[in-house]
Amino acid sequence: MAVTPVQYAVVVAILGSASFILGVLAELKKPAAGEVITGKEVVICKYPSDPSVFLGYASFALLLTTAAIGYQSLFYPYKGKSIPRAAIFGSSWCTSFFYVSVANTIFAAIFLLWPTITEQLQHSRNIHSNLDYECPTAETGLLGGGAFASLNASLFWLISLMLTTNVREDYFDDEAEKHEII
Known part of the structure; x- marks a missing residue:
């Protein structure tokens, strides 16, 4: 079964939402x-027993998983057709949203x-x-x-995937036109 951009988008959305929910719960339980x-x-x-440290680390892990899958979704060879990275990064929109996605992921991380490690250190020391x-x-x-910020990062990964899908379609349409002319 071939993976589609929609399937990647659903996974990114679910993991990003889960990271958001766990992060909010960590804040509320602290x-x-x-x-x-x-x-x-x-x-x-x-300190009273609380799950905030665990929830903070779980939210962070889901954020990293969201970013990794979001990144992979941009360059995955759908239907066995890969696209050169130069074509993706040739689009200023794709490039800018890619970098904003990475920056949001770093900011969210x-x-x-920071507060999760601080909380853990205060409990142990x-x-x-x-x-x-x-x-x-x-x-x-x-x-x-x-x-x-984690939810925001996952949304930017979704936007990057949509823009990359548009660039893929344009790239393969251009390739098909070149072959028809020849």
Whole structure:
């Protein structure tokens, strides 16, 4: 069974939406702060059990999978016919949307990873010698912002796929016309 651009588009849309949902859930499940337990010359932070770290990493993994499949969908030889990369990148629209897709993916990855790693470090490094330490969690809003950026990245991969499909059709129409003339 041959893979079609529509099938790639559905997979990119589903994975991008799942990354968005998990990122939003990670933001919503993140505790506001940890409980401060003062000991002898130390502060121990006790954080409630929450899935935000797992959800953040899962959202990041889905984002990377979305980007990888989105990238593959642009250059996949549909119906056994491949198109030269020069033809795809010869279109200024395709080129610009491709780079915007990559930039959005990087931006979303940063905004998903940064608070997730920060949260994980705060949970694991929970003993502090500063007696005024307040046991914060990762900055509020970053995971949610990363989730929206992840959804945005998947939408740009879909737009890139649509533009590439148009370039493919034009390329093969031009090739067919050249063969008819000869």
